[in-house]
Amino acid sequence: MPLSDLIGIWVAAFLTLAIYSFLYKDNPVYRFAESIFVGISLGYEIGLVFYRTIWPNLVERLIANPGPNWYLAIGGILGLMLYCRYIPKISFLGKWALAVYIGYFVGVELMQRLHGDVLPQIKDTMLPLNGPFWGSLQNLLIVVGVLSVLIYFYFSKPHTGILKPISKVGVYFIMICFGASFGYTVMARISLLIGRLTFLVDGWVRPMIALIFGSS
């Protein structure tokens, strides 16, 4: 193993333990790891954005072929407008750039939600109830669940009268859903822990012991 990797393993092990030390209490070692993490991740992003977006998507394309790519300059100009907030006289230009950006993606979301979420989910809920008994019962359960949850979120009327029992049913469905999702996720989270602990045990401690006491 190259020396750089050996040092790397020790550094990684130290940082792993530094983060875990927070579980006992906040301490200078955790703070050290946190500060490095924050700085390095942002530094990494700077290189990434420059080499993966600004350079290939803007500079390179404008230099190589400015004719058909002129519109990319608008992106650059909108981007520069964001910086106008540092100059009080023209700071409003930053808001214009944000308005364009938000306007575009709000429009995208509008259609995505209606077309991509509402339509298929409604379609999938229109289930037949005349099949085999057990299957139909499950379909009925799904229909009742969807409708009661939808009605639970109804804002225009207080939850009284007929709405009260219906939204109560909706609450039960939501509680089952949250409990089940919670329980279902536990395994994936423990897998992450296994990954780290395996690194500490098999990647760090065991080779270290083997090194000190001779391999066996």
Added chain:
Amino acid sequence: MSDAMKIGGIDKRWVYLLVAIGALIPIIKPLGLPVLSTPAVEALFEKIESLEPGDVIMLSFDYGPSSAPELDPMAESILRHCFQRDISVVVVALFPLGGDNQAKIALNKIVPEFPVVEGEDYVYLGYKDGGLAVLRRMAEDISIVFPQDNRGIPLEDIPLMQRVQNYSDTELSVSLATGIMGEWWAILVNAQFGQPVAVGATAVSAPKYYAYLKAGQMLSLLGGLKGAAEYETLIGEHYPELKERSQIATRGMDVQSIVHLIIIGFIILGNIVYLISRSERTRAGGRLASK
């Protein structure tokens, strides 16, 4: 530390400590907690048990490094099982982002454990891009897709491949798959060419494969780490000499079982404490629950 660290009079760092210990012990030394095998996994084991020495199966690596923790143990167990029983294996890789690498990792690990000869007891044909088209092609002639093996030897010069021209010369196909690729084996290789297909899938995608299993388009389904652990257990039961080596998924499953039990134990403990001192104000449970 402040009282906020305490939950119902118990410092929550005890919870952290128990979780850490519960996870560490099986990693250092596997406990071998009971793993109940399910019919879906037994089906593959029984199928391989039923083969005669010299029979051939095909094993396809259709996953990359991100699924490796769950699917590597399956690959290793299946290879061990086959080599132990003198069943020949034709290995291919169809996943573009790392299938080739996973196949090499598994073979490099398992082959030295057995007195097997490349080209006679197993062959690695390498990676081929093309997905469905490749699967369709191999039904006619594997050598069209893979004219030579990973070493560059033409298939006609490989003793094992002289016995195998297409699916019909193999007894079974196993796909260890990430995402959609296992479905291809079911809907194409099984449904159209009648080849028995078994799929090893990650836990996340396993539920959607149940439909194929139920419909009989798959002989067997190994789901996630648990499926891998079941297979390891079956091997350990039938071949005690392999038990020591096949424990990776079992070890992970030990951790899962223990930590799940610790969490459930704490929930029960928390409720006992809560019932004893109801006056205590707990803010948790959220709005819906506290209404």
Added chain:
Amino acid sequence: MIRLLLAVSIILAGSLAEAQTDTNHINTDSIDVLLADSTVTATLVLQLSEDSTRILLDWTTGDSINVILERAGNDSVFATIGSFDPTITSFTDSGVSPGDWYMYRLLNGDSMKDLGAGASVEVPFPIEESRFFRTERTNALLLFLFYAATIVGYISIAKRGAQLFIRKIAGLDAVDEAVGRATEMGRKVLYIPGIMSVDNIQTVASMSILGYVAGKTASYGTNLEVPNKDPLVLATAREVVKEAYLKAGRPDYYNDDMVNYVSYDQFAFTAAIQGLMTREKPATNFLIGSFYAESLIMAEAGNASGAIQVAGTAELAQLPFFVVACDYTLIGEELYAASAYLSREPLILGSIKGQDLAKAVLVGLIILGVILSTSGQQWFADFFIQR
């Protein structure tokens, strides 16, 4: 040299076709098989994409090692459009122009030298002009028009000064209380607007709530801190907070550092927030917007530091964790209704009313759909298929 060029071109054409096959694969449901021709050595199947602007070709060629595809346009002269590896059996031709007639021919053989004409097919009518309206999206258009109309309708009713009722939402009633608590304790209010950018509508909703919270902290003179993971949210949140302080008549209390930037990495951001919550012990934490795995780490740190926590997200997978670890949680739709509830602005309230009416209609449609499906009338449910 020629062999090398040939090999390269085959690989190129192959990878091109590969990329094309991928996109078709998604759309196969919406494509009708039109024509097929089969000879002893090959079968060529021609399909037309649903909008009739692309031609999809699929073939089988027995044992042929080499496959070449040719196309002839109005002039009936064939020209090669690709040569393919035997593993590739389909190709999408997007290079057809509207109004023209086309014919395709497949050549196959065991070597490049002895290629013979395999199957050939002709498109029986000229390629269509690309259309003006995407007819397959009619259902989405109807839904959009219906929805926009009810919302705009109710907004104009609200404009005329109608009194609009909105039921109690506990999580939103808690906002004032939560800010008040921080004021009493003399500690700061922490507002985390999620980890996604303003291209996510949950973040946009979070900005609205932030405007309200900032208005409160401005008038109470409470400290507010808004750490960010996304730089565009940083820019937006600054405008929102500054505006709120201006409106509250306290521009002197505002400074840019209240809304600051931490890191673009999800977990570096989480590490910093966890540290901040533990060290500075804000009295109140708002976790509102789009959250992923970090949701529980942050909420647990906030809980341990004794803060009162109001969370809100529409991320289904994270909702259980917020519900479990926070005092109040805005679930999905409540997040978007928050701005109406908090500001009591009649126009926004009007849109919520419109939304509710539309929802009631959809509930009715679902029930109708269930009844019709049960009586064997599948067409109604099929109308809602997303295309």
Added chain:
Amino acid sequence: MRRQIAVLLCFLTGFFVVVAFFIEQDPIPDINEKLDELLVIVFAFALVLGVVSFLQHHSKKIRRRDKGWTSSVISISSLVIMALLGIFESSIRGTGVIGDRTTFDWVFNWVFTPLQATMFSLLAFMIASAAFRAFRIKNIEAAVLMVAAIIVMLGRVSIGQVIFPQSLAISEWIMNNPNLAAQRGILIGAALGAASMAIRVILGIERPYM
């Protein structure tokens, strides 16, 4: 006037996207694609705002010798070092496959990745303490939440099926029926809420950009 222009810009872009969703006639799809491309660039420019804010935030702490100012020194130094490595060691340029043995890769492999993975793995502990604290039988709703969670947890691990053999079947039934129904209800409601929010923003009734 300046404000009206912002509202108008938001309306025009938002309305355009909705139109582009339905219309296939040139040049609308083309403009839509170009907008999408150029807004990625706007996003990239915004990172500078973030970096400036980061530097201001931490240098202020250092100047005032705030509590924990040394952390700010570490943060700024690691930012500068990593940014310089990233810009001058061109390994992240182009392919994005980090394979060469540069200092940048070393930091990425042995510092950045372990920190990320370890922070992520804290969730195993958090999920345990949250469950311990929150799952109390305070009322029927809370009991339902708890029972669903425990059954699904048992169904996921092999020991669970030893303890309670039906747990796998029941947990799968829960996931595919009541859980699915509630998720669908929440999803439809949230989608309608989001669409309503979007309409308000496009119409300028809510202006999150100012």
